[in-house]
Amino acid sequence: MRYRLGVDVGNTNTDCVLLDSDGRLMAKVKRSVTADISASIREAVGAVLALAGVPPADIGYAMLGTTQVTNAILERRRLARVGLLRIGAPATEAVDPLADWPEDLRRVVLRRAHTVRGGHEYDGRPISPLDEDAIRRFVETARDDISSLAVVSVFSPVRHEHELWVRQLVQSIDPELPVSLSHEIGSVGFLERESATVLNAAVAQAARRAALAFQEALGAAGIEARSYLSQNDGTLMSVEYGLRYPIRTVACGPTNSMRGAAFLSGVDDAVVVDIGGTSTDIGALRGGYPLESAAAVEFGGMRTNFRMPDLVSLGLGGGSRVRAGPEGVRIGPDSVGYELERTAQVFGGDTLTLTDIAVRRGVCSIGTRQAAVGAELADAAYDAFIKAVADGVERMRLTPDPLPLILVGGASVLLPDRIGDSPQVIRPEHFDVANAVGAALAEVSGHSDRVYSLAGRGREQVLAQAVAAAEADAIRAGADPDGLEVREVDELPIAYLPGDSIRVRAVVAGRLRREGP
Amino acid sequence: MTRRIAPEDLHALALGASILGAGGGGDPYIGRMMAEKSLRTYGPVSVLDVDDVPEGASVIAVSGVGAPTVFHEKIPSGREPAAAVRRLAAHIGVRAFAVCPAELGGVNSMVPLVAAAELGVPVVDADGMGRAFPGVFMETFHIYGLPGTPACFANEHGDLVLLDRLRDNYAYEWLARGVTTRFGGHAFVADYPMSGRDLRRTAIRGTLRLALDIGRSLLAAQAGHRDPALAIGAAAERGGYGRGLRLFTGKVVDVLRRTTDGFARGAITIQGSGEDQGSALRIDFQNENLLAVRDGRPICMVPDLVCVLDAVNGLPIPTERLRYGYRVTVLGIPVPAIMRTPEALGVWGPRAFGYDLDYHPLSEI
Structure with missing residues (x-):
């Protein structure tokens, strides 16, 4: 018998539920959140196991939904020192990095910012060749000052090779430095994507702390389950994957409640x-x-x-x-x-x-x-x-x-x-723990949101490419490659653009990968 | 009366410009961020009345053209607007005495401030559209006989393209689209070079201060818990437009959208509530809102402004953000006489947008 454990760490309560493999709710508990979140998770998990009379070894999957990352941003606590690399000069210079951020948050988060030549036009032509030397100099001089790097290149939702180049470079210089690439975080709209990417870089530590607390609590309870984090769209990602995209967890609270509501009501x-x-x-x-x-x-x-x-x-x-x-x-x-x-x-x-x-x-x-x-x-x-x-x-x-x-x-x-x-x-029934139930629902999703030019290829080909990108994302997040289902393919035409460019948003979802090879 | 525009004025100006945008004109957000940086770098920009521009002085219009999507992704370098004006002035062999907004509705309200701040010249309190429109010939400057060219286009690299001696402003529109495309879908342009004399004859006066006043009135109404629609309507009248009238209040129950030839076309339907209970209002749009039809009868049509506001806070809602369930107040604002002459209606009356309708001013309906 494989049970699923759902934990929701909110602002006031830590809720914990145990579902059996058919999704029946076996036990639920609510505990107050304390400063030591690991302790409150441990207590809630212990109580729910005792209540259900289930041995720890029978827990197959454990899922965490938490507002910890959200609170780190709202309370400006435990935020990383971020370096921001903008790629696109001479474009983008008209607006300073994070110019519209609340000043206290910008001061806490942004340690270094630099704009270099590179980036692309909407149709994939380069704006300028990538200034590799300038990037190398920036990474080498900034690395002692920063604990996380955010990279944003113009039109990276169309072509992301300049951002990928930076990730590879950092891997050769300082493999420990976390790198957030904008095309993996947001879509067209430079300043909004830049903000999202810097936030993702900034909450790396807060997310790690929550994930570690969760895994520690599971370990202390004798649970050796695969562990997952809830994301904004109501699906799961493996903890390892989630630590690369912690910003994807900031809205999981309300989402889990909604998913739980659907599940509990049918x-x-x-x-x-x-x-x-x-x-x-x-x-x-x-x-x-x-x-x-x-x-x-x-x-x-x-x-x-x-x-x-x-x-x-x-x-x-x-x-x-x-x-x-x-x-x-x-x-x-x-x-x-x-x-x-x-x-x-x-x-x-x-x-x-x-x-x-x-x-x-x-x-x-x-x-x-x-x-x-x-x-x-x-x-x-x-x-x-x-x-x-x-x-x-x-x-x-x-x-x-x-x-x-x-x-x-x-x-x-x-x-x-x-x-x-x-x-x-x-x-x-169990309306009071819908959030923890939502966290325990076991589905993994993958997403892709990019702009494609239709020049030289058919629409079907572009859509297939978008779906394939979403599938790859799902598999990286911990989905079983068998039985992935396309949940959504949206074509969004882009007004005023000459030629045929379309933005395609694809979402696929599937089961959690079973343990074992 | 505002004599200078400083960074703290930009919030109100952007709000007022969005209302004049009548659902289109582009989100002034990035434009405002650009203007803020320019004003902080170079200092406030002084505002000049049309009558304060000497008859023989040179004035140049400046704006951004092309796809807002590109503008939102490939943020400019910020030097484009001034570079275009500078090169155009040099080409003609004049010194630009002031710059003039080409379009006060939406994001283009901000571009002249970026140029004026860097060039150290005033901005004229006027524009050529009095709202937002989708073509470079949809300008009172064109309507009252000025050539759009010579015109100078600039991009972030400092590349400059001069269009000169084109046979008419329709040829100008055609080539402008081509240049903009090759620039990556968006460009900045200095055009309609004119004398102070031409400016007095052709410009729609007072629209910069009008936008500022509308924005400030809206903010003050929000702060004082007064009716925002009423405050906007009164500000319009103070600024030389007609008094804005509440056309309808209700809930959006249908949104139809399609994108053709680069235009976001469609219609929304609003079901009445309160005193409009039992009625329905349809608004047709092509980027901007063009026509309001109540229970089958047209009640407000282009060039008069059809503005859709959030029923609670009075903030303007761009057409691309409208969706089912929004509670809205629809405000109609009559435009001044210079925008309603037979010549003007030939360029931007209902028939120019493909409607089989003669223009009837809002005040007479």
Whole structure:
């Protein structure tokens, strides 16, 4: 019997679930996150094994979803000293590297930046020959100052040979220096891709720390399973692969909840509302996976273009403070968070929270007493809350057909059984650990997002090439080469470009590779 | 009244320029980053009224042309706009007294600032489109008889291409596209060299300050929790356009898109809410929004501006970002008389874009 262990390390709780090989949930636990994340994982894992009565040796796969990498960026902690090599001069000089970053983050992250000649035009012609000497000089002088290197070349989504050349060079000079290449991180849109690549380089250590904590905890529990990290699109990558692309994990929290919601409810096309203590994420599921955002995404105050689920995030959760003001009632954005059970009025505290409002309205029964709040204020606050959620749900629907609504997250009990004109509201069993369940779902994906010229070859040939690139990516991430399925091939024509250039985005997915040769 | 443009003005200017872009004109984001660097390097740029330009002085229009995708990926060197103006002035044998925006809608609001800062000349508070349009002949400069050439194109290498003595501005458009393609899909151009006298006769006045005022009014309305659409409408009127009118409020229920001949064409349908409950508004676009049709009846048409704003915060939404479910307010802004003459409508009226419709100004519908 091979079991799967799903662990989600969030901001407040570490959730852990055990699924059997048929995907049945055998046991679940929630533990508070402590400074020593390895200890809290160890505790949660130990508890879930004891609860299920399963020996550690029977765990075949272990998966981690975590906000640790996200928090490293938001809190500017444990970030690498990054060197940035831009390839494209004399192009790109009009905008300084990371000019639109929050200044404190740029100061912490960016140690060296240099722009050299090279890069390509949209049709693959070189802008200038690659200045190999300048790159060699830069790497040699910068290497003592930096702990991670980011490389961004103009139109590398069309031709990436200049970026690959740098990786090879670094391997010969300093094989220990991690190198992030932009064509592996983002798509067309230089500044957004540059930001994403530098972030990827910056979180290398934070990701390693989380992965090591996870593997340590597994080791201490006597588990010798293959371990994986959750990525933004809801699939897995081997820890080794994930450490090269840690930026792919920054949105895995909401994604795992959505994937878990689909799995637990058995509904693949729906809108998911995930409501926790501080915030609410609303996203759309299509075929069991979150819909991704096509446009540039704001992340931590920066424009980036790595793949993220398309979400509406609201600063509303079970612990959100509720206040009556001259301009009406206000909910959040501040929250009492994990102190809910001490500070909320229903628990005898003196802070009015959204949980108190829902209890007062009779939606759910939580705590030991009623909140001291008038019916008028309670009605106004609750109506505002439901309206915000219903508007978010409306935004995430892609067609006029009403989709069912799946409610997950610990605070989803605050929501009523009718929201907007959704035909059906589903509250799956184990809704409170949907995120950890999502992490434990075992699928590996591969992606490719590049621009191809159709000159001299047919469209079919280009699409096949895109799919092959995605398949190679999936296999590197730990997928079984047999049974890979094409999940998505999108052609995106590029406006105003002469000739026939198309951007092709391909996604394939498959099973985890079985152990053994 | 704003006499100089400094880095801290760029946010508001970019916002106002996006609204004048009427759904197109390109995202001013990278243009704004370029202008910010130029203004920090060379200092603020002074703004000149059309009437303050001496009749005999030389003014040159400057803009970026080509594919926004390329501009967003192959970021310029930043020296292109000034290099193009400098070379064109040398070719003609004049000193550029000032530069003039060719297109105030969208990203091209920023390009003249980049050129002016480096050249150390003022920028004229005017432009030739009064909004965003997709052709180099869609300029009041062309409409009122000025040749677009000689024109000088520049790329990041400092390569310069002069087009001179072309038979008309349609030939200019044709060759400009060819040069832009060989430059890698995007280029900067200095064109429509003109005297102060020509400028007074042909330019749409006050549009730079108009964009700035629209942007500032929107930001102030957001900060003061006032209606952004109302604030934008009033700013338009102060700036010499007509008062902007709320045309419709509702939810996007359909988006149709296709890309043909380099144009993003399509239509969106908005289902009314509030006082528009029960009605539907369709907006046709070709890069820019061109026509608003309410329940089958055209209510606002090009060159008047059809602006789609986020219903909550009033921010303009470019056509490429519109999708199902967006709650929007549609604002119509009447353009000034110089953009509505028979000559102007021949170049950018509804018929010029293939609609079998006579132009009716927003104020009369």
